[in-house]
Amino acid sequence: MFDYDFMRHAFIAGTIVALMCGAIGVFVMARGLSFITHSFAHIGFSGASLSVFMGWDPLIGMLLFTTGSAVAIGQMGVKWFRREASISVVLSVFLGLGILFLSLSSQTAAFTTTLLFGSVVGIAMKDVWALSILTAVILCLLALGYRPLKFDTFDPVGAKAAGLPVRYISMGFLVILSIAVAETVQIVGALLVFALMTIPASAARHFTQSVFRMMVVSSCLAVLGVWIGLTLSYLTNAPVSFYITAFEAVIYFLSLGWYRYRERALGTAEAREAG
């Protein structure tokens, strides 16, 4: 399997993106931004389509659109954007725009499929470098802003009272998220960004209560999902995205079961102690 360049590139790119998604996903879930993440993916899709139409690298259009919208959402306030109606309108408009740009360009339907569902095995070495640099930047920003971001995420009232610039923290995180989404779209596609960005983090919440450990567990689960997905895809010729989402879903439900079992066991032990 590793004799092929495309498989080596896929493993490196997939691992890099999964590490980042796992870490950032903990904050996505805790800040209730999963649907904004999904919206960014659609916005990125139309950005990539515009790039194709203009003859640019798709990543440039994706980054332009997603970071632009992150700043706009930050300005308007996340609460406004979280409204169901706002999300529906934005998702529809940007998907429509994407389709328009693609219909205007000379690209075939295969390119649309790649954008929507990803193509990890089509990653070239220059893409691996671009992903590595972006991931390094994101992880560094996340490390530098970890403490204020954690404060604002888990105790927004306390953060505001402590005088933290909560508006800038929120906007900064949205920009980081938008770059992360633009990267991830290339691996799992616009429709499945959800899988890597939210499921491993949701499962990690069931295994540990320390934020840092949650990030580590979430990243490990995301990387494991990508490795298993790539291996099974290579062996069976079925899409990688399917295996990644299926694996992450199984892990999530197992973690949920484990969490419920542990809660019940703890409850019984506490009742026994009290009684």
Added chain:
Amino acid sequence: MPMIRDFVIDNLEVHVGGQKLFDHLSFTVVPGEMLGIIGPNGAGKSTLLKAILGLITPQSGTITVHGDHGKAVFGYVPQVRAIDEEMPIQTKDFVSLGLPLKLRPWLTRSEREKLRKVMALTRISHLAKKPIGKLSGGERQRAFLAQALVREPDVLLLDESTANLDPGAQEQMMALVHDLNKKKNTTVLFVSHDLTLVSKYAHRVLYLSRQRSAIGQTADMLNGNVLANLYAQDASSLKQDRSSTSAV
């Protein structure tokens, strides 16, 4: 030792929802004192604390608070803080949020030591690994207090922080704050409807209502006649307001 140099509220006027809450409110907080804030509901007691924290911009007037090293550090414990019951973050992690912010993700040995001491002081050491969402009301308030204390505040603002607690837990929390005030000279402003707690712990009392405000020594302010007079005046103004409204 945290200490403020000056704390002056001068001619403060704050409007909330188009309504004027304070009409040129002025008073000075004595460094190291425990100031109890009482008054009827809707008088603006919580708003005053939020204005001090800078969360609300006054229409006019100034709030000047200087600590020993320039800008004063505040600790704030509200009555209710929205906490997701399913929040998985452990109590130790939650308390550590209050530590002064640094551009490094890890805690140093001295920060961990500070955290340990504050958790011991607020008697939540045994809850360190329990998720904050699973704590009882009293335990949670102590965790909020620990988070406020870990930043070593010059001024501690308590907004009915004991209101949801049983009498034993109320007493325990206020005794803790009082101890801190005595040992570390931390200035404390606490809003409360419980006059027994106010009379026991406040050095001075600020009475606040939409019509008037008064400040004085606890014994003088909580004297039956003075207090009855203040509340009665506000009750009668309110009655007049209502009757004039209904007349219109």
